[in-house]
Amino acid sequence: MNKLLASWQVWWLRITPREQRLVMVGAVALIIGVLFWGIYQPMAQRAELAQNQLRNEKQLLSWVENKADEIAALRASGAKALSPLPFNQAVSSSARRFNIELVRVQPRGEAMQVWVQPLPFNQLLSWLEYLQQNHGVEAQFLDLDKNDRVGVVDIQRLQLSKG
Known part of the structure; x- marks a missing residue:
């Protein structure tokens, strides 16, 4: 040095x-x-x-x-309008109607746990509103995360129940 x-x-x-x-x-x-x-x-x-x-x-x-x-x-x-469709059929048919891809559906007692592909938040709201108004189905638990795409959400947990 x-x-x-x-x-x-x-x-x-x-x-x-x-x-x-x-x-x-x-x-x-x-x-x-x-x-x-x-x-x-x-x-x-x-x-x-x-x-x-x-x-x-x-x-x-x-x-x-x-x-x-x-x-x-x-x-x-809104008041609940009950349809004659069974609970699981109401969920799956309405998901098809709203172009929502169900990954998995698992009954949990009187409720149903649903796994869904990422989708626009407004589309999710419309689907849940339709389920509530036409089939008396409500979201018991809804856990969302944001997605990399704007306005799109990842559903971590969605549990539905009828009336």
Whole structure:
């Protein structure tokens, strides 16, 4: 290490004062460049990305809260009209009608656990509203996650029951 330092000192003393100033200015510019492009700019980009994600999450939360209020209002407003179809047939036929792909249907006592492919949230609401108004079927549990596509939800858990 001492040899390296000594060789740098010898080199520094051999160059002219003008070259020394040029090397110092270049070193300062290099340090500023490394600090800016190596530290500040990546941090600023990450902060902007985090702010965008937060804004998107807040918009999604607001949208879901509005839709939850809409669902609650729909539940409270309508009387149940019972159809003559059996529970499982009402669910499967209405799913076909609304172009909803049922992955799996499993009876759970008086209820039914349903697994569905990802679908637009409005389509899900329309289907659930139809089930409630025409077949007296209600969602007991509904657990949703957002999907990568806008307006599309992944249904983690959907449990339906009749009347």
